Amino acid sequence: MTVRIVDRRQDSRNKSSINRSRFIRRFKGQIRKAVADAITKRGIRDLENGEKIGIPGKDISEPQFHHGKGGVRESVHPGNDRFQQGDQMDRPPAGGQGQGSGQASPDGEGIDDFVFTLTRDEFLDIFFDELALPNLIKRQLARIDEYKRVRAGYTQSGVPTNINLVRTMRGAAGRRVAIGGPYAARLRGLLAELEQVLDEMPVDEAEVERLQREIACLRARAEAIPFIDPFDLRYSNRIRIPEPSTQAVMFCLMDVSGSMDEAKKQMAKRFFMLLYLFLNRNYEHIEVVFIRHHTAAEEVDEDGFFHSRETGGTIVSSALKLMQQIITERYASSTWNIYGAQASDGDNWNDDSPLCREILADSILPMVQYFAYIEITDGEAQNLWQEYEQLAVTHAGVFALQRIGAASDIYPVFRELFRKRLA
Amino acid sequence: MTKKRSRLIAEGSDWTLESIAQYDTEIGRLARQFGLDCYRHQLEVITAEQMMDAYAAIGMPVYYHHWSFGKHFLETENRYKRGQMGLAYEIVINSDPCIAYLMEENTLTMQALVIAHAAYGHNSFFKGNHMFKQWTSADAIVDYLVFARNYIAECEERHGLDAVEQLIDACHALSNLGVDRYKRSPPLSLEKEKSRQREREAYLQAQVNDLWRTLPRHDAPFAEAEERRFPEEPEENLLYFVEKNAPLLEPWQREIVRIMRKIGQYFYPQRQTQVMNEGWACFWHYTLLNTLYDEGRVNDGFMLEFLQSHTNVVYQPPYSSKWYSGINPYALGFAMWQDIRRICERPDDEDREWFPDIAGSNWRETFEFAMRNFKDESFIAQYLSPRLMREFRLFSVLDDDSQAKLKVDAIHNEQGYRALRRNLAEQYNLGSSDPNIQVWNVDLRGDRSLTLRHFAHQRRPLSSASLVVLEHLATLWGFTVRLEHQQANGEWALLAERKSDRRKQGGR
Numbered sequence: 001m002t003v004r005i006v007d008r009r010q011d012s013r014n015k016s017s018i019n020r021s022r023f024i025r026r027f028k029g030q031i032r033k034a035v036a037d038a039i040t041k042r043g044i045r046d047l048e049n050g051e052k053i054g055i056p057g058k059d060i061s062e063p064q065f066h067h068g069k070g071g072v073r074e075s076v077h078p079g080n081d082r083f084q085q086g087d088q089m090d091r092p093p094a095g096g097q098g099q100g101s102g103q104a105s106p107d108g109e110g111i112d113d114f115v116f117t118l119t120r121d122e123f124l125d126i127f128f129d130e131l132a133l134p135n136l137i138k139r140q141l142a143r144i145d146e147y148k149r150v151r152a153g154y155t156q157s158g159v160p161t162n163i164n165l166v167r168t169m170r171g172a173a174g175r176r177v178a179i180g181g182p183y184a185a186r187l188r189g190l191l192a193e194l195e196q197v198l199d200e201m202p203v204d205e206a207e208v209e210r211l212q213r214e215i216a217c218l219r220a221r222a223e224a225i226p227f228i229d230p231f232d233l234r235y236s237n238r239i240r241i242p243e244p245s246t247q248a249v250m251f252c253l254m255d256v257s258g259s260m261d262e263a264k265k266q267m268a269k270r271f272f273m274l275l276y277l278f279l280n281r282n283y284e285h286i287e288v289v290f291i292r293h294h295t296a297a298e299e300v301d302e303d304g305f306f307h308s309r310e311t312g313g314t315i316v317s318s319a320l321k322l323m324q325q326i327i328t329e330r331y332a333s334s335t336w337n338i339y340g341a342q343a344s345d346g347d348n349w350n351d352d353s354p355l356c357r358e359i360l361a362d363s364i365l366p367m368v369q370y371f372a373y374i375e376i377t378d379g380e381a382q383n384l385w386q387e388y389e390q391l392a393v394t395h396a397g398v399f400a401l402q403r404i405g406a407a408s409d410i411y412p413v414f415r416e417l418f419r420k421r422l423a
Numbered sequence: 424m425t426k427k428r429s430r431l432i433a434e435g436s437d438w439t440l441e442s443i444a445q446y447d448t449e450i451g452r453l454a455r456q457f458g459l460d461c462y463r464h465q466l467e468v469i470t471a472e473q474m475m476d477a478y479a480a481i482g483m484p485v486y487y488h489h490w491s492f493g494k495h496f497l498e499t500e501n502r503y504k505r506g507q508m509g510l511a512y513e514i515v516i517n518s519d520p521c522i523a524y525l526m527e528e529n530t531l532t533m534q535a536l537v538i539a540h541a542a543y544g545h546n547s548f549f550k551g552n553h554m555f556k557q558w559t560s561a562d563a564i565v566d567y568l569v570f571a572r573n574y575i576a577e578c579e580e581r582h583g584l585d586a587v588e589q590l591i592d593a594c595h596a597l598s599n600l601g602v603d604r605y606k607r608s609p610p611l612s613l614e615k616e617k618s619r620q621r622e623r624e625a626y627l628q629a630q631v632n633d634l635w636r637t638l639p640r641h642d643a644p645f646a647e648a649e650e651r652r653f654p655e656e657p658e659e660n661l662l663y664f665v666e667k668n669a670p671l672l673e674p675w676q677r678e679i680v681r682i683m684r685k686i687g688q689y690f691y692p693q694r695q696t697q698v699m700n701e702g703w704a705c706f707w708h709y710t711l712l713n714t715l716y717d718e719g720r721v722n723d724g725f726m727l728e729f730l731q732s733h734t735n736v737v738y739q740p741p742y743s744s745k746w747y748s749g750i751n752p753y754a755l756g757f758a759m760w761q762d763i764r765r766i767c768e769r770p771d772d773e774d775r776e777w778f779p780d781i782a783g784s785n786w787r788e789t790f791e792f793a794m795r796n797f798k799d800e801s802f803i804a805q806y807l808s809p810r811l812m813r814e815f816r817l818f819s820v821l822d823d824d825s826q827a828k829l830k831v832d833a834i835h836n837e838q839g840y841r842a843l844r845r846n847l848a849e850q851y852n853l854g855s856s857d858p859n860i861q862v863w864n865v866d867l868r869g870d871r872s873l874t875l876r877h878f879a880h881q882r883r884p885l886s887s888a889s890l891v892v893l894e895h896l897a898t899l900w901g902f903t904v905r906l907e908h909q910q911a912n913g914e915w916a917l918l919a920e921r922k923s924d925r926r927k928q929g930g931r
Contacts (some may be wrong), residue, residue: 003447003542004465004520005440008473009527016476016496024495026588062491062592063888063895064599067857071883072823076847079741080834082817116497117504154484294443 024122030055031118035126053123054113147240167234175224175232183222189352190215245284248337248369250276251323254305255344257294257314264376268307268343270410271374275341283337289326293319299326314347316384320359327367340364340371346382357387365395373401430719438531440468446535447542449720453711454543458787461604462561464518466538470527474514475499477524481690482514484522485568487575487682489591508592515541517549517693519561533729535721539711544704551795552699554692564689566767570617571682578675588632590676593895594662594683601684601859602661602691624674657876661896662687664862670871671901680899695798695853701754703794705737706764709757739815750847755815759802762811763789804848809840823880855880855925863907872903877918879909890919897923 024031034053083221118126154167194211197204250411252272254265279286290305291297297319323340331338348356365371375381375390393400433442433657454461469477479496480486516522523541525534549555566880579587594601658664662684666677693700712729716720739754740746766774767786775782781789793806812835819833819842833839833846849855863876873896877885889906899906901923908918 003451005443005447006465006467008467008469011469011473016479016493017480018488019490019493020496021493022488022490022584022588023497025584026490060494061888063596063599063891065860065881065889066804066886067856067858068886069884070824072881073883074819074846075822076817076843077742077747077848078739078752078815078817079743079747081741081743081818083818083831083834085831085834085836085839087831089831091822091829114494116501120475170528211483239479285880319518352793378831 005254006320024118024126027055027060028126030059032126035118041069052115052117054115057114060114100413118135123340123372149238149240150254152237152239154234155237156233156235158237162235164234164236168228168232168290171234172228172232175229176227180222181223183218187215187222190218209283247287247335248279248283248339249287249289249331250279251289251291251326251338251340252305253291253293253323253340253342253344255294255314255316255317255319256292256346257347259314259345259347260376264345265306267376267404267410268374271343271404274410275339275372280340290322291319291322291326293322297322313342313349315352316342316344316348317355317359320356320364324363327364340368342371344373344375344384346377346379346384348382348384350383352385353387356384357391360388360391360399361395365398368398371399373399375401375403377403378405431722432715432720433531434722436530436532438529438534442531443468443525443534446531446698447538449715450535450539450543450711453714454539454547454707455828457707457710458791459543459547459707460550461521461543462518462550464542464546465520466525466542467522468525468527471503471544474524474526475503477514480684482516482524483568484516484565485572487568487572487591488579489595490588491592491595504654513537513541515545516564517555517559517561517689518564520547521549521561530728532725533732535712535725536708536729536732539708540704543706543711545700546741546791547707548696548703548794551791552692552696552798553795554696554798558692559689567685571686573619574682575679578679581631582675587679589898590679591683593899594680596688596892597661597894597899598683598687599667600860601660601687603660603688604691604854620678623863624678632890652863653865654862655866657863659859659861660684661862661875665896665899668865669900672899692798695800695851698752698759698799698851699794699797699802700756701753702758702760705733705753705757706760707885709733709761742817750850758811759806762808763793763806777808778806799851800848803851804844805849807844812840812843817843817847819843823843858883858885860906870903872905873900874905874907876915877906877908884908885918890921893919897921 031053034055079423081346154164190211194208194215197207197211250272254260254272256265256269260268276286276288288302289301290302292300292305293314293316295315295318299322319342360371375385383399385403388399388401392401432445447466454563454587475496477483478499479492482629486492513526514524521542523537523546525537529537549559551559571747575587575591580625654664654668662680665672666684669677669680672680696843712721712726716726737751737754737757739751763781764786766782767780767784767789770778770782793802797805815835817835818831819839821830821832823830833842835843859880860875861878862873866872866874875896885906885908893904893906903920905917906919907915910916
């Protein structure tokens with residue numbers, strides 16, 4: 001008698017995933033807050049991964065009736081190396097070596113944060129909870145230029161290359177059985193009859209001949225059933241379904257003039273990062289174009305974008321012009337969803353600001369899904385802001401602008417910019 | 424096939440299903456030789472991830488869903504991934520057939536250890552010990568859990584996740600005071616549960632309605648001084664009381680309370696026999712595998728690996744170590760069983776004086792008796808020997824909050840043995856470590872408030888979490904809930920009160 005051994009390794013994993021999602025559902029409030037904290041504290045690359053989250057242990061404790069501290073307690077411990085009966089000693093400080101009572105205090109105080117790791121998807125889900133990209137409509141409804149072919153069952157007509165042999169032969173076999181069945185049954189009956197007649201003495205020749213004729217006739221009819229009939233033919237069917245465009249390009253425009261210090265750049269970086277992550281959730285393929293500018297604009301890679309320092313004045317329109325140029329050169333096709341994000345401290349040559357507004361209004365905004373401008377400053381609004389404010393009115397829904405004072409403002413601003421808008 | 428080679432059961436450290444089966448056969452043969460009486464068992468090979476899943480569900484193969492299990496899962500996963508803990512090598516389920524999990528990562532040696540430990544050690548304990556016999560029905564538990572999970576899932580669909588979650592939260596909060604300690608619960612079975620559940624719903628509701636029939640009567644004579652208490656006898660099983668008497672619970676809520684109570688009851692013996700049970704399993708894996716070695720069926724490498732794991736498991740750090748977190752039940756239990764065998768086989772004068780009944784007796788018979796008839800508290804009180812107290816260098820500390828200092832009131836010497844043993848046994852007495860809180864009265868003629876009384880043990884107060892628990896109780900009860908405690912002068916005073924009146928919130 002051997003034991004029964006069951007190999008469960010192939011069984012469903014993640015039996016606990018329901019419990020896990022229940023947990024996240026239950027403490028969504030706290031987790032959301034922790035996620036928001038994590039964003040403001042951490043750098044870009046961590047965010048691509050899951051996030052370690054701490055929520056107050058007190059909130060999630062499971063209370064039960066227990067004894068608290070106090071009263072009379074006896075406790076027995078091993079490893080006596082110095083005590084004699086009657087020895088007295090001070091109470092060990094709470095949380096010291098477990099010499100006092102071994103019961104952890106369920107008193108609520110002193111319970112550490114409950115730390116756990118959210119998977120990347122869980123993290124982003126919470127992170128982007130309630131957010132929806134504006135004008136996602138394009139993705140679903142806008143002009144569709146691409147189709148893909150997918151299987152869609154079988155049809156009775158088509159081109160010979162698409163004949164599906166298995167289906168066809170199956171149908172043919174079924175048809176042959178269905179039509180030939182009655183003949184076969186009668187044939188069996190006649191054969192049996194014939195045998196009987198032949199066995200009898202004397203043989204009734206006329207009867208035998210009649211039977212044989214009938215049998216021959218039946219055989220001929222059974223054989224006349226076609227092996228394959230045009231009726232049997234089945235063709236694999238393929239249909240074209242429209243494929244929504246799922247690629248996006250994101251333009252990051254940033255002022256790198258002398259007035260943008262490292263802290264402001266870091267803030268801008270976070271904003272871009274959030275936008276990137278968000279787009280990442282919605283599009284399969286995303287390209288990012290980094291454009292930095294002071295008095296002149298240039299396209300750079302990510303490293304150069306965030307880490308080089310230039311000095312000099314600021315002409316914002318140079319960057320917008322470059323963006324417009326790149327769009328026409330590389331992303332003109334309607335398969336691209338274009339997003340723009342601009343960060344600046346608001347400094348600009350006074351007479352350049354109206355030009356910026358014109359470029360945006362006339363050539364950029366009609367092409368993009370969304371353009372967000374954030375101004376990182378705690379000072380007075382300057383002329384660029386004022387010009388852009390007009391845009392926000394005329395192009396509501398496509399253009400948005402916000403001001404950010406400190407790093408902790410980023411998340412609320414982000415939510416504000418991309419919050420779910422009523423259709 | 425040379426003679427020497429054929430003796431070994433299997434070689435190498437990688438396991439295969441065949442080699443596991445061979446080990447099981449051999450270990451089973453020895454276990455029968457030793458006279459272990461086990462349920463049939465089934466070995467299940469699982470991955471580390473599944474082991475963590477199993478952890479979250481307290482090892483049960485099926486379990487209802489609740490966020491707290493998700494929390495435990497996250498906790499385990501987090502600690503495991505950071506390397507702060509290894510997973511247990513095994514989980515074994517008290518069911519018939521007994522299910523033992525083998526983790527994929529284990530080496531062949533470890534699998535053999537687990538088989539001996541779980542499939543024969545724990546298994547025979549589950550089958551033999553009176554606590555398990557009395558409180559659990561191994562043949563029905565898996566069925567019951569299936570019933571429970573389906574029922575709760577159905578309720579979630581019908582009444583919403585939040586309502587069910589709130590109810591289960593409340594039950595969990597009361598679960599340690601939701602067990603019968605003194606009388607046997609009827610056996611659970613899926614068939615019976617299903618057929619009876621509907622009947623019970625109707626019947627219970629009718630019963631509860633009796634509470635309602637005694638509507639407050641304004642013209643009743645005011646001085647009905649000796650008003651009858653309800654319940655007439657205090658009830659210590661809070662969940663039972665709620666299930667049977669809470670006026671506002673819907674039938675499905677009542678059923679869930681019952682499920683929680685039943686499951687809590689199922690785990691109650693485990694809490695009470697930790698030292699014995701783990702010690703027993705350790706004793707048997709140690710004995711069985713050593714016997715295999717003596718027979719030449721396993722080689723030295725196997726034994727070295729096995730002993731390393733074994734000693735890790737039964738290590739008891741001293742109180743001053745930074746690893747110290749109380750007495751290790753594996754260490755204490757294993758040492759005690761080993762010691763009992765020693766007393767039986769090689770008693771000295773001290774043993775004859777302390778244990779006249781068992782010194783020199785047949786160790787297997789003594790073992791059977793001890794395993795069947797005790798729980799941790801009584802087991803220690805009965806069998807902890809002075810020699811073991813010396814080996815563990817036990818000492819007992821008195822912490823009286825009315826005194827400025829802690830006092831060592833017994834150590835491992837002639838004067839201290841008995842006190843030490845009594846104190847250690849008391850430490851495993853759930854009756855005194857769980858607070859004694861009982862349902863005292865329901866104000867039937869007034870506001871239907873429920874009054875609980877806390878009977879303090881050694882002046883120990885309740886922890887502050889009790890207030891939250893009281894809140895949970897109030898949601899179950901539906902009316903005001905009060906908690907009283909006894910003051911120094913013997914009078915009962917109100918400790919806490921949670922007002923609740925579901926009727927007014929449009930509940931009905």
